[in-house]
Amino acid sequence: xxxxxxxxxxxxxxxxxxxxxxxxxxxxxxxxxxxxxxxxxxxxxxxxxxxxxxxxxxxxxxxxxxxxxxxxxxx
Amino acid sequence: xxxxxxxxxxxxxxxxxxxxxxxxxxxxxxxxxxxxxxxxxxxxxxxxxxxxxxxxxxxxxxxxxxxxxxxxxxxxxxxxxxxxxxxxxxxxxxxxxxxxxxxxxxxxxxxxxxxxxxxxxxxxxxxxxxxxxxxxxxxxxxxxxxxxxxxxxxxxxxxxxxxxxxxxxxxxxxxxxxxxxxxxxxxxxxxxxxxxxxxxxxxxxxxxxxxxxxxxxxxxxxxxxxxxxxxxxxxxxxxxxxxxxxxxxxxxxxxxxxxxxxxxxxxxxxxxxxxxxxxxxxxxxxxxxxxxxxxxxxxxxxxxxxxxxxxxxxxxxxxxxxxxxxxxxxxxxxxxxxxxxxxxxxxxxxxxxxxxxxxxxxxxxxxxxxxxxxxxxxxxxxxxxxxxxxxxxxxxxxxxxxxxxxxxxxxxxxxxxxxxxxxxxxxxxxxxxxxxxxxxxxxxxxxxxxxxxxxxxxxxxxxxxxxxxxxxxxxxxxxxxxxxxxxxxxxxxxxxxxxxxxxxxxxxxxxxxxxxxxxxxxxxxxxxxxxxxxxxxxxxxxxxxxxxxxxxxxxxxxxxxxxxxxxxxxxxxxxxxxxxxxxxxxxxxxxxxxxxxxxxxxxxxxxxxxxxxxxxxxxxxxxxxxxxxxxxxxxxxxxxxxxxxxxxxxxxxxxxxxxxxxxxxxxxxxxxxxxxxxxxxxxxxxxxxxxxxxxxxxxxxxxxxxxxxxxx
Ligand SMILES: Nc1nc2c(ncn2[C@@H]2O[C@H](COP(=O)(O)OP(=O)(O)O)[C@@H](O)[C@H]2O)c(=O)[nH]1
Ligand SMILES: [Mg+2]
Numbered sequence: 001x002x003x004x005x006x007x008x009x010x011x012x013x014x015x016x017x018x019x020x021x022x023x024x025x026x027x028x029x030x031x032x033x034x035x036x037x038x039x040x041x042x043x044x045x046x047x048x049x050x051x052x053x054x055x056x057x058x059x060x061x062x063x064x065x066x067x068x069x070x071x072x073x074x075x
Numbered sequence: 076x077x078x079x080x081x082x083x084x085x086x087x088x089x090x091x092x093x094x095x096x097x098x099x100x101x102x103x104x105x106x107x108x109x110x111x112x113x114x115x116x117x118x119x120x121x122x123x124x125x126x127x128x129x130x131x132x133x134x135x136x137x138x139x140x141x142x143x144x145x146x147x148x149x150x151x152x153x154x155x156x157x158x159x160x161x162x163x164x165x166x167x168x169x170x171x172x173x174x175x176x177x178x179x180x181x182x183x184x185x186x187x188x189x190x191x192x193x194x195x196x197x198x199x200x201x202x203x204x205x206x207x208x209x210x211x212x213x214x215x216x217x218x219x220x221x222x223x224x225x226x227x228x229x230x231x232x233x234x235x236x237x238x239x240x241x242x243x244x245x246x247x248x249x250x251x252x253x254x255x256x257x258x259x260x261x262x263x264x265x266x267x268x269x270x271x272x273x274x275x276x277x278x279x280x281x282x283x284x285x286x287x288x289x290x291x292x293x294x295x296x297x298x299x300x301x302x303x304x305x306x307x308x309x310x311x312x313x314x315x316x317x318x319x320x321x322x323x324x325x326x327x328x329x330x331x332x333x334x335x336x337x338x339x340x341x342x343x344x345x346x347x348x349x350x351x352x353x354x355x356x357x358x359x360x361x362x363x364x365x366x367x368x369x370x371x372x373x374x375x376x377x378x379x380x381x382x383x384x385x386x387x388x389x390x391x392x393x394x395x396x397x398x399x400x401x402x403x404x405x406x407x408x409x410x411x412x413x414x415x416x417x418x419x420x421x422x423x424x425x426x427x428x429x430x431x432x433x434x435x436x437x438x439x440x441x442x443x444x445x446x447x448x449x450x451x452x453x454x455x456x457x458x459x460x461x462x463x464x465x466x467x468x469x470x471x472x473x474x475x476x477x478x479x480x481x482x483x484x485x486x487x488x489x490x491x492x493x494x495x496x497x498x499x500x501x502x503x504x505x506x507x508x509x510x511x512x513x514x515x516x517x518x519x520x521x522x523x524x525x526x527x528x529x530x531x532x533x534x535x536x537x538x539x540x541x542x543x544x545x546x547x548x549x550x551x552x553x554x555x556x557x558x559x560x561x562x563x564x565x566x567x568x569x570x571x572x573x574x575x576x577x578x579x580x581x582x583x584x585x586x587x588x589x590x591x592x593x594x595x596x597x598x599x600x601x602x603x604x605x606x607x608x609x610x611x612x613x614x615x616x617x618x619x620x621x622x623x624x625x626x627x628x629x630x631x632x633x634x635x636x637x638x639x640x641x642x643x644x645x646x647x648x649x650x651x652x653x654x655x656x657x658x659x660x661x662x663x664x665x666x667x668x669x670x671x672x673x674x675x676x677x678x679x680x681x682x683x684x685x686x687x688x689x690x691x692x693x694x695x696x697x698x699x700x701x702x703x704x705x706x707x708x709x710x711x712x713x714x715x716x717x718x719x720x721x722x723x724x725x726x727x728x729x730x731x732x733x734x735x736x737x738x739x740x741x742x743x744x745x746x747x748x749x750x751x752x753x754x755x756x757x758x759x760x761x762x763x764x765x766x767x768x769x770x771x772x773x774x775x776x777x778x779x780x781x782x783x784x785x786x787x
Contacts, residue, residue: 018336021333023151023153023505024575024577025333025335025336026149026151026153026335027148027151027153027575027577028577029149029335029336029339030148030149030151030186030187030339031148031183031577031579032182032183032186032343034336034339034340034343035331035336035340036340042367042370043370043371043374043375043376044376045374045376045379045468045469045471045472046376046377046379046380046469046472047472049471049472049475050468050471050472050481050576052370052374052468052580055183056180056182056183057179057180057182057183058180058183058579059366059370059579059580059582060577060578060579060580061464061467061468061471061481061576061577061578061579061580062576062577063471063475063481063575063576063577065573065575066575066576066577
């Protein structure tokens with residue numbers, strides 16, 4: 001199983017599943033991170049603790065713990 | 076802005092109450108500003124507006140009340156600010172919604188729009204940022220869009236003010252017309268389920284303000300409020316099994332066990348359809364946008380943080396260097412002004428009140444207006460360019476180690492300007508524990524009002540070349556101390572799981588000069604106003620406390636001693652002693668003398684002790700107190716009559732360092748304490764904060780004093 005955290009910079013992936021529930025899931029969905037959405041990894045912060053991704057036209061910063069919950073597939 | 080008391084607002088036929096709703100950072104506040112000449116705070120990051128604000132204005136024969144609501148990504152209660160919006164939309168009474176969307180990112184914005192459409196409220200969509208869309212070669216067919224979703228859509232730009240008139244016209248027209256029938260369609264399986272519930276509601280002639288279709292959608296979406304209202308209805312027993320079955324069908328169709336997710340996908344599909352129909356992207360944009368290019372430097376994994384530190388350092392360097400230029404003039408102006416005005420007043424007491432009290436106190440505070448302005452410009456740039464979110468991104472990992480949330484950065488940076496809005500903006504944090512933790516730390520970020528104290532002391536003890544670095548050092552060490560305190564609190568008082576960190580990074584925007592000037596001017600005016608009212612009053616009070624009671628015995632005994640001698644230098648020496656003795660015998664002197672033993676281990680004399688105590692009211696008062704005390708006191712001999720000179724002469728470096736440490740750490744001011752208590756939710760937190768900051772300040776200052784003594 002590959003998660004968003006495993007992706008390198010400039011990697012383009014598709015979301016398969018969000019392995020989370022409740023508020024956080026709602027939050028991710030409201031940012032457009034949902035099944036079938038296409039994500040691009042833009043940058044890692046020092047130590048890979050935080051990553052910046054692009055969803056559609058929006059740039060979003062996520063922490064490693066959150067990125068790990070997003071199951072993705074390379075396209 | 077229209078200066079009408081909101082409560083007195085006439086509820087007439089021509090009054091329209093508009094709720095302004097949209098995702099964060101789409102230009103809602105700016106749109107109100109350009110419609111109404113209001114001065115709401117605008118900034119380029121999510122979480123600028125954290126509370127609702129009403130703005131009133133007139134347009135032709137209509138009077139409008141517009142409510143600027145905090146931005147919300149979806150119809151949820153994720154953070155406090157989002158709860159403000161959600162509660163307002165569901166519970167309050169208003170006529171119409173203006174849904175502001177960002178034309179350059181329509182698909183994401185429609186996510187919220189489609190939820191608004193199930194509210195059975197009149198809605199007008201403002202396609203904002205049309206100037207930016209034009210630049211990015213994005214064209215939206217607003218007319219076609221209005222037809223497709225059944226809601227008027229108007230292209231506007233809050234910056235160029237294009238389309239503002241049309242928007243208001245559309246709102247008026249919509250207001251006069253009957254409720255619109257938004258056309259929001261779902262996939263066939265979902266539509267079938269909706270139809271069935273609608274049929275059932277129709278059959279039972281269920282009465283409600285909302286349409287049956289919307290009720291059905293909200294029920295399927297698991298909307299708590301709709302559930303609550305229907306739960307007590309007699310039809311509920313029959314409706315419930317139908318609902319459960321319908322939900323199962325939809326979940327099955329979406330291959331998900333979460334109905335909300337299923338609906339989000341439905342909305343997304345609908346929105347994609349709309350966007351495909353109405354948006355034209357001229358010539359597929361280049362590989363990398365400007366924002367991405369800038370980001371590749373500013374949030375570079377290695378260079379990012381040094382660049383940020385460099386910016387900070389430059390800001391403080393500028394604050395001191397450029398701020399020092401007009402300072403001399405301001406200083407000599409107030410000395411001249413005091414002397415000139417003093418010469419015209421014959422009554423000793425009144426002259427002293429005006430010259431040594433008000434002019435010395437207020438002048439000492441106004442001296443630092445140039446520094447304050449530069450600091451405010453720096454903060455305004457940080458806020459309006461979009462760099463703020465980048466720094467949050469860069470520092471999140473670091474902050475996280477100390478138990479703080481990356482987004483805490485936003486309230487913390489705001490804290491460099493003033494603690495009050497900083498306490499408010501902690502609302503962007505979802506988790507109460509994280510929020511409280513951030514609230515406790517905000518005070519460690521030295522606010523603008525403390526800058527005068529720092530500039531005063533840095534200028535008194537260091538050469539101009541060094542003073543800027545010292546300022547930078549003071550701010551950085553304050554921030555680092557704050558982080559250490561956060562760690563301590565996280566390990567003890569605020570233990571618990573971490574809040575997720577998901578934050579939008581806005582695109583970089585070149586802030587308009589007008590906007591920057593405006594923000595800076597507003598804040599500076601507030602500082603000036605404070606100096607003219609609050610600080611002037613405090614200076615008078617301090618003057619009074621340091622002049623009374625008159626000690627006649629002391630005065631007479633010195634008067635006889637002075638008359639006995641004819642040597643001029645002995646005379647002036649005796650006069651000096653008298654002034655000091657009188658000051659010490661005053662009310663304030665007694666307070667100072669009383670508390671002196673407490674502060675003695677930190678190397679403070681009684682004047683400094685008093686200044687710290689009056690500083691609890693506001694940090695500017697520290698400066699004005701010192702100003703009054705040193706101008707009343709024995710500073711009569713030759714040389715500098717300026718406060719800076721008096722300080723370098725009367726205070727040792729070690730004491731000065733300890734003094735700065737206390738200023739850095741202890742409570743910001745009375746007003747901030749009130750806001751803190753409100754935001755924290757309980758008075759007990761104020762006492763915790765008071766104890767925590769006072770003890771930390773005392774201990775740190777004690778160490779600083781002794782270490783400095785050791786080296787000097
Ligand atoms: N180019 C452009 N920028 C805008 C427009 N409206 C707002 N902005 C910018 O967008 C950012 C967010 O504005 P703000 O009013 O604080 O958004 P709010 O969070 O929705 O209240 C600010 O940097 C504004 O300068 C517009 O019509 N055109
Ligand atoms: Mg706003």
